[in-house]
Amino acid sequence: MIVFDQVTKRYPSSGDILQQVSFTINEGDMVFVTGHSGAGKSTLLKLIAAIERPTQGTVLINNQNVSKINNAALPYLRRKFGLIFQDHKLLYDRNCFHNVALPLSINGITGDEASKRIRAALDKVGLLHKERAMPITLSGGEQQRLAIARAVVSRPAILIADEPTGNLDTTYAADIMQLFQAFNQVGVTVIIAMHDTANVLQETSYQTLHLDKGRLSAHMHHAQMA
């Protein structure tokens, strides 16, 4: 469970990016964070993933207060999250297999157990046949799917994606959204920032957090259309 209570994030150079934001995300929720660029979506995700700490207010992740957690414990908190970035942040000096291996080796998982899980993750995103390929040879959509495989390989409870379909055409984008929905259906909490939800398939229930100039202007629940 993720709880934001009156959270403000201020950067010395650019003032308040988020102001007094409060909401609760339950386990297994699918949440879209929407808003114009510069509305504070990325900052909100960084606060959830404990990459940034709030200037004011409290962020609770599974009842742990992110503001009060010490630096040594922070890495262990981050391992609860699978992160997907708009610019992928893939490592271009190694092949797909070894890109996906990184989070596992951070968790101390190597050898056969690691190989099994890496191939399972690559299979899930449809890249098993490309495990030896270098990321630079993949298309934009494939690179994004590789990033997803890397994010899910250590079986995080929460998936966070920042504009995962931002640079992709509609068919690829729909593919990616389907993947996220599949993960959500097996109980993973999914939080996605995007400027519009037009691509979202309607079979699932989801919530939207709409940000406007750093303030939470709407928190809507969309029920499943049976």
Place this chain on the structure above:
Amino acid sequence: MHKWLNQHIQAASVVLHRLRQQLLSTILIMTVIGVTLAIPSLIYVMLQNANALIIDVKKEAKMSVFLQQNASQTTIDAIKTKLGNQSDIEAFTFVSKDTALKQLIETTDNPELIASLEGNPLPHAFFIKPSSIDKSALKSLKSNLEQLEGVAEVVIDSGWVNRLNSLLNIGKKAVWIFGCLLGFALIAVISNTIRMQILTHKDEIEVSELFGATKSFIRRPFLYLGTLYGIGGGIVACILLWFVLYMFNQSVVKIALEYASDFTLQFHALPTYLYMIAISVLIGWLASYWAITLRSTSQ
């Protein structure tokens, strides 16, 4: 425990893989370390050998005891028995003033000059071989002998050995200072190399941190890198040192033979080489630790 070991094996194998990929720069940095370490070690081993040579020479040190001109035969006999009972004297010989004069006439180029002297100006003398070459033992022996009746002067003939010894001590200090300076230079060079490596792996470090890597997880490969540079550099230094000394020794043995000596350089002592590798590893580790610490404080 198993997990801990696993993480170390993993980091080491990653680093070995990287070293293989950048074989040329790896060899270059190891050569830099090797040469830099070999120079002071070379001087050190040379000094060690010179020291051994001096100890050999020191054993030849003698003490000369000159008696007063008017010393009687009874005084001489008394001194003789005294010297015979001293445990810190290994051996001694007595040279009477007449024998001394005879020897002088035999060896001098100018016997007429000596013959023209009135009487014998030379004193009776004892030449002593002390059992210890320790400085303070020699001093106390000297003052003991000076207090004997009939003794005019006691001279330690090892003055030049002492001077050589202090020169050697200066040399040893110089090696230490030189070695320390080169050590700092090495730390700077290695940590700069590792800083470059850290920059090359900037993306990997950033992504690893986002995926929850601990500080030590990120540090570990670079510490291994520094340590491996140290091991490689130490081995290069050992090979260089052994080879240079081997070449030197051939000339040294030749010269020694001409002096009818079986002196040869001692450079096969294993501890010297082990120390050198240990120092090299320490320098490598310190340098990488420094590079990583600089990185985290600059963020």
